Amino acid sequence: MPRPKQKLPRPTAKTVKQGDDVVAVNDAGEHVARVVEVRKDQVKLRWFYKPEDVVYGRQVWHGSKELFGQTRVSDWNSVHSVTGFCKVHTLEEYEDLDDVSGHDYFCRQAYDPHTGGFVPDVVPLFCLCETPYNPDRPMVECEDCGEVFHCECVAIESNKIPSRYRCESCRLRSAPSKPGVQRTTGETHAELAPAKRGRQAKTLTKTGRKRIRKDPNAPKRSLTAYNFFVRDYRKKYLADRSPAATASVIEVTRACGKAWNLLGAKEREPFEAKARVDKEKYLKAKEEYIANGKRDEFIKGRLEDREEGSKSPKAFYSGEVIVHPPG
Ligand SMILES: [Zn+2]
Ligand SMILES: [Zn+2]
Numbered sequence: 001m002p003r004p005k006q007k008l009p010r011p012t013a014k015t016v017k018q019g020d021d022v023v024a025v026n027d028a029g030e031h032v033a034r035v036v037e038v039r040k041d042q043v044k045l046r047w048f049y050k051p052e053d054v055v056y057g058r059q060v061w062h063g064s065k066e067l068f069g070q071t072r073v074s075d076w077n078s079v080h081s082v083t084g085f086c087k088v089h090t091l092e093e094y095e096d097l098d099d100v101s102g103h104d105y106f107c108r109q110a111y112d113p114h115t116g117g118f119v120p121d122v123v124p125l126f127c128l129c130e131t132p133y134n135p136d137r138p139m140v141e142c143e144d145c146g147e148v149f150h151c152e153c154v155a156i157e158s159n160k161i162p163s164r165y166r167c168e169s170c171r172l173r174s175a176p177s178k179p180g181v182q183r184t185t186g187e188t189h190a191e192l193a194p195a196k197r198g199r200q201a202k203t204l205t206k207t208g209r210k211r212i213r214k215d216p217n218a219p220k221r222s223l224t225a226y227n228f229f230v231r232d233y234r235k236k237y238l239a240d241r242s243p244a245a246t247a248s249v250i251e252v253t254r255a256c257g258k259a260w261n262l263l264g265a266k267e268r269e270p271f272e273a274k275a276r277v278d279k280e281k282y283l284k285a286k287e288e289y290i291a292n293g294k295r296d297e298f299i300k301g302r303l304e305d306r307e308e309g310s311k312s313p314k315a316f317y318s319g320e321v322i323v324h325p326p327g
Contacts, residue, residue: 023084028254046074055116057226061131068111142167215298219285222278225271
């Protein structure tokens with residue numbers, strides 16, 4: 001996590017208030033927390049998790065300023081452990097910031113380390129790679145279907161984003177049809193309205209607009225070395241305590257992170273080996289999934305679903321259907 005520039009004054013017992021977001025130091029290093037209560041020179045903090053703290057570890061879709069909320073654990077800390085103010089936004093608010101400073105973070109999900117579960121447990125997926133939105137990765141929107149794609153997934157250089165873009169499936173779909181055969185589609189006037197065309201990628205990357213269904217039969221992503229380590233370490237850590245139940249979730253997570261950071265390359269190797277095997281398994285399964293046409297089948301099904309479901313209410317009531325001229 002980038003350390004916020006110390007432009008804002010350091011919080012003191014006088015200036016820190018309930019509801020403030022702050023950066024504070026605990027035994028797991030610098031973390032962001034929300035102030036739940038203030039008493040004299042003590043602050044009750046509810047810590048946010050970093051992507052590194054959650055069960056999957058940091059993934060490609062996590063933003064560099066992404067945090068996870070939690071509701072289970074808050075603890076009392078000296079106000080002197082607070083090193084600065086910051087602000088944890090919703091993803092939508094974060095997207096609307098004109099200028100993201102070192103003090104700005106965002107949170108779109110809460111995390112429960114007991115279950116490894118997230119709330120909400122479903123976030124919209126984008127692009128051919130079917131991953132959640134990452135505000136740090138440039139995207140481009142197809143002017144026909146409205147789908148957004150990572151520039152790198154569709155081989156567009158992020159500094160050369162075209163003002164108008166049509167995705168591969170839209171280009172294939174609009175290939176000239178046979179002469180004399182009229183093609184009707186589910187596209188409506190609303191969808192073809194000029195406002196929808198040629199918008200810059202930058203303004204198009206709001207979250208939650210479109211949800212792409214994920215194929216339940218697609219191979220599951222592989223685990224990282226850290227994931228394998230946490231599986232083992234969590235069990236050991238809890239077993240060594242008596243009674244195990246008194247170990248707070250945040251404490252276990254911190255302990256895992258700390259223990260992992262203390263491991264040298266040699267000690268990490270067995271976990272790295274497991275991760276390599278798992279990744280190989282995943283890549284092979286994915287290759288098969290693509291090779292036997294299951295992915296194409298799924299994408300095709302998704303496009304058909306969208307065509308069927310894409311009539312705007314207005315178009316539906318007025319029964320408008322655009323008949324494309326042949327060719
Ligand atoms: Zn992608
Ligand atoms: Zn498209």
